[in-house]
Amino acid sequence: MPDQNLTQPHMAQIVATNDFVVKFANVNGSGSASANGLFAKAVIRMGVPVGARNIFPSNIQGLPTWYEVRVNGEGHVGRRGGVDLAVALNPQTWDDDLAGLVPGGYLFYDSTKPMPPSKFRDDITVIGVPLTAICNTAYKIPRERQLFKNIAYVGALSHLIGIDPDIVETLLAEEFASKAKLIDANVRAFHLGRDWAKQNLEPIGLQLKHADGVGNRIFVDGNRAAALGAVYGGATVCAWYPITPSTSIAEGFMEYCEEFRTDPDGSKRYAIIQAEDEIASIGIVNGAAWNGARAFTCTSGPGISLMNEFIGLSYYAEIPAVIFDVQRGGPSTGMPTRTQQADLLLAAYASHGDTKHVLLIPGDPGECFTMGALAFDLADRLQTTVFVMLDLDIGMQEWLVEPFVWDDNRQLDRGKVITAEDLEAGKPFGRYRDVDGDGVPFRTYPGTHPTKGAYFTRGSSHNSMAVYSERGADYTEGMQRLLKKFATAAELVPPPVIQPAARPTRIGVLYFGSTAPAMHEALVTLERRGRHLDALRVRGFPFSQEVFEFIAAHDEIFVAEQNRDAQMRSLLMIEGNIDASKLTSIRHYDGTPVTARFLIDAISEKMNANAPEKETLK
Amino acid sequence: MTYIAKPQLHHPSLPSNAIGLTRRDYEGRISTLCAGCGHDSISAAIVTACFELDLQPHRLAKLSGIGCSSKTPDYFLGQSHGFNAVHGRMPSVLTGANLANRDLVFLGVSGDGDTASIGIGQFVHSVRRGVNMCYIVENNGVYGLTKGQFSATSDKGSKSKRGAENTESGIDLVALALQLGATYVGRSFSGDKEQLVPLIKGALTHGGAAVLDVISPCVAFNNHAGSTKSFDYVREHNDAVNRLDVILGRTPIKTDYAPGEVRDVTQHDGSVLRLKKIAADYVATDRNAAAAYIQEHQAKGEIVTGLLYIDPEASDLHDRLGTTRVPLNALGTEDLTPGAQALARINAGLR
Known part of the structure; x- marks a missing residue:
């Protein structure tokens, strides 16, 4: 066995319990994902909150992939920034992985072929475990040698940082419940690594202790949650085209529908079409919703670009549609497996002519479920396209969130639909008449009544009776009513979440979506440093009145977002007529999820630059 | 798309x-549309077909894209819901509408x-999916609304009104539909009501993807010498393979056709399509033979019309998906929402 004792004795090591960052560097396609997932779940089962992020390439096999686990007993599960323990198993990225470690951190590597000291840093602790040698001795089949090497490093880590081995065994038993043979094999591999570490290494300064920080929270990704939301929201038609990072919404919908929407005779209370492209997907959604079914598509930025014409039709002809946009790095093909919040303006004003659309902006997978269901009620209620704006970080990463909740008394809100009975009873019908003064007209489903209620749906200009018209007065009346309907939407979208600072302040911060957990951590740290900021998380567009009231009540607002062009800031300025100088932009857009440390630094720096007295305390 | 209301008086x-x-x-x-437009004859044929089928107008949904042909659904079946979608995208909208309520008839x-051109992708995929629909292409080989550009079905060598020659190959939608698995494929001519009305009736009662390519000369831009879609050209080169009668279940079936010249095909809904053969060697239930026949005749400059192919055992998208018989748009909260208990189970599985 090679000598693994490479610790620099003179150097300070990080000592932390239930609060550190571990980053696994792997090669994709090597089977590391399940081992890394096992690691994260084991920490959660010990009662310690975790934020886990799979950072992967747009590739099937052979390129670098990382899994970053934020362990934090206080419940901060956003990215912190910096790495305390690097599990460096990919020679391709060795230099970067080494560089990412904070001073005093730990580097874990496969020391079958020991690295020369020149390949290390002198301010870190190096831990070598000869994983390949261990597994080559224990296994004969090459595939087993590779796969079990992954479980073996989890075993070695369990000794080093104090993961409870019983919990790992329980998780493996659950994972392979249907394949008992695999349970034993995996448990054996786990102990192979663990035993070697026990015999050869001391535990390190990063330690896990059983805690009670998780409660009954669930560990789930936003795409799965959104798919479940669509099931609970009563969606019956899903038309989609595969695109990273949204594909698992359609797959999740398929899975849940098979389970919950299949009749005893095998017939299905849903229809899923993998369409030929995104244009057909949204066309199918519009057709189905026009005919009274709840329908959605799921896509990412490039798909939205293609769907623009239909989105305009939905707006103008007033057809419900739900689009889940799992945002990725743009423009063009951009970074398909990286995260961004860069489709805001695209979605808000999609299609030619004067258009505006409703956006729901979930801040975690829990809200992907609630907003996923709500989107269908709103689409029917408002008869227009409703976007649910996820991003890759929320959509494809598993987050620790409160369990899903459903009220069994809740009924699907089908909005203003006139039935055959209404028509028979003489209820007047004019497809685009504003009967209630809220800008929302009534509609009929095709096939309702033999002689009443039929109308012609078109994207060309029409009067309030749905008759083709190029008269200027008819056109402007319709366009003004659509504005009124948009104002109604502002009252129906989820209101912002406002979190006041511990002390009164004239400075605020506005954020949304996947920035939430990093911002929450940043605010706590800033507060400790005497930086008091009121915080508002936007959850919908058009903006609720509360958003503008919040801005009005402060002298300066930091607007934090994950795109280059400060799109949320632009939306606020356009829709709220807000003075640009009042909104200070903070942007993080390199494709990785924003970290708490980035936000702390950016906000502190700007506050210092704006002179300390700007941080007025009343 | 007119401002003028039609008088409601009935004789x-x-x-x-x-x-x-x-x-x-x-x-x-x-x-x-322009006076004499072939499309108006097709609208009239649709009216006759629906009348003769005793179809309840409100149980039919009519959908179209953009263009002269796509304006026509406003000109027939005023009691039906209509949808004028975006250019080239009628097939996807129709597919979605069909998924939502399988009990309606979709035109x-x-x-x-x-x-x-713009919609060929959607045409192709709706046909290969087997959407239960009567898909009528009002084919004039020209862009009328934008005043006379060639279309993708313009034959190579045909001339525009301005005398320009088309140098690109024309797409034969009938041959394409056959290859894609359409289960009812016909071609006709807007000027041949006797042939067209039964073809539309058969398509409306067919239980799968029915495609009708109807050559419909454009009186304004494509009805001159040199055009292969003009009234004169089509009349001279029309080679009908059969004549069709649609016999509904309740009508006594006539037996006055000579054996050997007549073939009855029963569709899913019980209606009988009676094919009177004109071309002695034509078999309408053989997909490969139909494709070969069409191409052989096309090579001779002949336009083969009639019911070119039918699969009486046709299935549709719903059959393939295994959708419930109840229209999806009629399902309520209790049919669709699994409830709090199921959610508790899901939560438990995510810990």
Whole structure:
């Protein structure tokens, strides 16, 4: 066995319990994902909150992939920034992985072929475990040698940082419940690594202790949650085209529908079409919703670009549609497996002519479920396209969130639909008449009544009776009513979440979506440093009145977002007529999820630059 | 798309069909197309077909894309819901509408630009999915609304009104539909009502993807010497393979056709398509033979018309998906929402 004792004795090591960052560097396609997932779940089962992020390439096999686990007993599960323990198993990225470690951190590597000291840093602790040698001795089949090497490093880590081995065994038993043979094999591999570490290494300064920080929270990704939301929201038609990072919404919908929407005779209370492209997907959604079914598509930025014409039709002809946009790095093909919040303006004003659309902006997978269901009620209620704006970080990463909740008394809100009975009873019908003064007209489903209620749906200009018209007065009346309907939407979208600072302040911060957990951590740290900021998380567009009231009540607002062009800031300025100088932009857009440390630094720096007295305390 | 309301007066002696409606009950607004447009003849044929089928107008949904042909659904079946979608995208909208309520009859109306150019992808995929629809292409080989550009079905070598020659190959939608697995494929001519009306009736009662390519000369831009879609050219080169009668279950079946010249095909809904053969060697239930026949005749400059292919055992998208018989748009909260208990189970599985 090679000598693994490479610790620099003179150097300070990080000592932390239930609060550190571990980053696994792997090669994709090597089977590391399940081992890394096992690691994260084991920490959660010990009662310690975790934020886990799979950072992967747009590739099937052979390129670098990382899994970053934020362990934090206080419940901060956003990215912190910096790495305390690097599990460096990919020679391709060795230099970067080494560089990412904070001073005093730990580097874990496969020391079958020991690295020369020149390949290390002198301010870190190096831990070598000869994983390949261990597994080559224990296994004969090459595939087993590779796969079990992954479980073996989890075993070695369990000794080093104090993961409870019983919990790992329980998780493996659950994972392979249907394949008992695999349970034993995996448990054996786990102990192979663990035993070697026990015999050869001391535990390190990063330690896990059983805690009670998780409660009954669930560990789930936003795409799965959104798919479940669509099931609970009563969606019956899903038309989609595969695109990273949204594909698992359609797959999740398929899975849940098979389970919950299949009749005893095998017939299905849903229809899923993998369409030929995104244009057909949204066309199918519009057709189905026009005919009274709840329908959605799921896509990412490039798909939205293609769907623009239909989105305009939905707006103008007033057809419900739900689009889940799992945002990725743009423009063009951009970074398909990286995260961004860069489709805001695209979605808000999609299609030619004067258009505006409703956006729901979930801040975690829990809200992907609630907003996923709500989107269908709103689409029917408002008869227009409703976007649910996820991003890759929320959509494809598993987050620790409160369990899903459903009220069994809740009924699907089908909005203003006139039935055959209404028509028979003489209820007047004019497809685009504003009967209630809220800008929302009534509609009929095709096939309702033999002689009443039929109308012609078109994207060309029409009067309030749905008759083709190029008269200027008819056109402007319709366009003004659509504005009124948009104002109604502002009252129906989820209101912002406002979190006041511990002390009164004239400075605020506005954020949304996947920035939430990093911002929450940043605010706590800033507060400790005497930086008091009121915080508002936007959850919908058009903006609720509360958003503008919040801005009005402060002298300066930091607007934090994950795109280059400060799109949320632009939306606020356009829709709220807000003075640009009042909104200070903070942007993080390199494709990785924003970290708490980035936000702390950016906000502190700007506050210092704006002179300390700007941080007025009343 | 007209400002002029059509008079609602009915002549008292207008004949009514089995459900008590007259032909007028199947009409729409006044057409705004050019006088003599082939498309208006097709609209009239649709009206006749629906009247003769005793179809309840409100149980049919009519959908179209953009273009002269796509304007026509406003001009027939005024009691039906209509949907004028975006250019080339009628097939996807119709597919979605069909998924939402399988109990309606779906009529898609499109043109050669709408189907063979901008919308060819959607045409192709809706047909291969087997959407239960009657898809009519009103094919004039020209862009009318933008005044006379060639379309993708314009034959190579045909001339525009300005005398320019088309140098690109034309797409034969009938051959394409056959290859894609359409289960009812016909071609006709807007000027041949006797052939067209039964073809539409058969398509509307067919239980799968029915495609009708209807050559419909454009009086404004494509009805001159040099055009292969003009009235004169089509009349001279039309080679009908059969004549069709649609016999509904309740009508006594006539037996006055000579054996050997007549073939009855029973469709899913019980209607019988009676094919009177004109071309002695034509078999309408053989997909490969149909494709070969069409191409052989096309090579001779002949336009083969009639019911070119039918699969009486046709299935549709719902059969393939295994959708419930209840229209999806009629399912309520209790059918769709699994409830709090199921959610508790899901939560437990995510810990």
